[in-house]
Amino acid sequence: MAGLMLQGTGSDVGKSVLVAGLCRALSNRGLRVLPFKPQNMSNNAAVTIDGGEIGRAQALQALAARAEPHTDMNPVLLKPQADHTSQLVVHGRVRGTLGAANFREGRRTLLPEVLESWHRLESQCDIVVVEGAGSPAEINLRAGDIANMGFARAANVPVVLVGDIDRGGVIASLVGTRTVIDSADAAMIHGFIVNKFRGDPTLFEDGYGAIERLSGWRGFGLVPWLPCITALPSEDAVMLERPARRTGRRKLVACPMLPRIANFDDLDPLRQEPDIELAMIPPGSVIPAEADLIVLPGTKATIADLAFMREQGWDIDILAHHRKGGMILGLCGGYQMLGRTIADPLGIEGPAGKIDGLGLLDVTTELKPRKALRRVSGHALGAAFDGFEMHMGETAGPDDVRPFAMFQGERRDGAISADGRVMGTYCHGLLERPALRKAMLARIGVESSGQDHGVLVDAALNNLASALEQHLDIDGLLALAQGTAR
Numbered sequence: 001m002a003g004l005m006l007q008g009t010g011s012d013v014g015k016s017v018l019v020a021g022l023c024r025a026l027s028n029r030g031l032r033v034l035p036f037k038p039q040n041m042s043n044n045a046a047v048t049i050d051g052g053e054i055g056r057a058q059a060l061q062a063l064a065a066r067a068e069p070h071t072d073m074n075p076v077l078l079k080p081q082a083d084h085t086s087q088l089v090v091h092g093r094v095r096g097t098l099g100a101a102n103f104r105e106g107r108r109t110l111l112p113e114v115l116e117s118w119h120r121l122e123s124q125c126d127i128v129v130v131e132g133a134g135s136p137a138e139i140n141l142r143a144g145d146i147a148n149m150g151f152a153r154a155a156n157v158p159v160v161l162v163g164d165i166d167r168g169g170v171i172a173s174l175v176g177t178r179t180v181i182d183s184a185d186a187a188m189i190h191g192f193i194v195n196k197f198r199g200d201p202t203l204f205e206d207g208y209g210a211i212e213r214l215s216g217w218r219g220f221g222l223v224p225w226l227p228c229i230t231a232l233p234s235e236d237a238v239m240l241e242r243p244a245r246r247t248g249r250r251k252l253v254a255c256p257m258l259p260r261i262a263n264f265d266d267l268d269p270l271r272q273e274p275d276i277e278l279a280m281i282p283p284g285s286v287i288p289a290e291a292d293l294i295v296l297p298g299t300k301a302t303i304a305d306l307a308f309m310r311e312q313g314w315d316i317d318i319l320a321h322h323r324k325g326g327m328i329l330g331l332c333g334g335y336q337m338l339g340r341t342i343a344d345p346l347g348i349e350g351p352a353g354k355i356d357g358l359g360l361l362d363v364t365t366e367l368k369p370r371k372a373l374r375r376v377s378g379h380a381l382g383a384a385f386d387g388f389e390m391h392m393g394e395t396a397g398p399d400d401v402r403p404f405a406m407f408q409g410e411r412r413d414g415a416i417s418a419d420g421r422v423m424g425t426y427c428h429g430l431l432e433r434p435a436l437r438k439a440m441l442a443r444i445g446v447e448s449s450g451q452d453h454g455v456l457v458d459a460a461l462n463n464l465a466s467a468l469e470q471h472l473d474i475d476g477l478l479a480l481a482q483g484t485a486r
Helices: 015-028 054-063 103-108 110-123 148-153 170-180 199-213 228-231 235-241 265-272 302-312 314-323 333-338 434-442 451-471 474-481
Strands: 001-009 033-036 039-041 043-047 051-054 076-080 087-090 095-098 126-131 159-164 189-198 218-224 250-255 278-279 293-296 327-329 341-344 353-354 365-380 383-396 404-409 412-414 420-424
Touching: 001 015, 001 148, 001 474, 015 054, 015 126, 015 451, 015 474, 033 054, 033 110, 043 054, 043 365, 043 383, 051 054, 051 076, 054 126, 054 365, 054 451, 076 148, 087 451, 110 126, 170 189, 170 199, 189 199, 189 278, 199 218, 218 474, 228 451, 250 265, 265 278, 293 333, 293 420, 302 314, 302 333, 302 341, 302 353, 302 420, 314 327, 327 333, 333 420, 365 412, 383 434, 404 420
Parallel strands: 001 126, 001 159, 033 126, 039 076, 159 189, 189 218, 250 278, 250 293, 293 327, 327 420, 341 365
Antiparallel strands: 043 051, 076 087, 087 095, 341 353, 365 383, 365 404, 404 412
């Protein structure tokens, strides 16, 4: 068994994508490869084959490795919610919450369970490709670390450091990391990768050499900006903060950017539709009156985000949209918001309480401590689909006699208003299926492209792997992982 860990000089330097690309490239070489991330912090998650949840990036990396997602691939998942706390998920199951007061000590105690998952994975494959979190240069977080060097040293896994040249300062960020981290941590790093380069690579030859000279690490490659990655789901909400490019597309789908937005990759299939413009509406902006469909996304804290929605005046925009005959779709937490009330008597998301919903569906929600985590399939809007549930609420009321979906086993999901213009569902991932997306878009007068989103993502992974084969020394990375180049 071999192992290799990619750490970064910061967040959003491309670690998740590079790990996915390496998983596909190594799988294409005939190796049994699995992904691993000791600790992740994200509200984008996926349900695994063993009935738990992991970060969405690790589910994508499992797909890249041609493996079923498993909770061992991301043993610790932190899901930010209200009041500066995060829901703690260990081995796929909710274990409680971590706040500022107990964050460091809480992490420290989890290393043995992280290593349990690591050892189970390494016994099943030829190589495990590991993704770090944030940056090892955040030395204020080093005590009790399980995400970067704390794990690398405990598992004795060699590290390659990734820097993002697109944001600038890549020489300083790579060399500076060597300067600030502990010497024993620095000894775990055996090289670097420069990511997201635009332009003529010969123009960076001197800079690349300067990094090698000043850090003492060897370079494993210069990866260009790769357009194919736009077809891959993003795990980090920072991607949503980048302004949308107006394209003049015919129909507008608007989605408000809630503070604790979750599983926003549910909307990715709409980005690929040529006759749809997907607009993510940032705080401080109104939901456009010309929107044809408003999607209320999933959220990790429904009550807090519904209060935020009202602060922004988005509830007024949504109700006006409905009065004018517009369509509305609520996904998971967005479905809960569409009902009459949401109650949290046990204080699961924050302070115990109850809040009025938008009242567009005649249903009510009560948050419960047991989390629903299951893969599902069935029919909705006359079309077959599959996806997954991930929620802690139970929703019921008169409108659920018109369910959005019927799961296998004749279990009802969601609700549709009497006029058919407001729909809610607990199912994630349903828009990936061409037939259901076609049925949904037909309701706003759009002829769907019929593209299977899964096929599109798989093709993007193959293109990513081919690019990494061209621009990285994968033979050298493999030798390092196998211990022959350390």
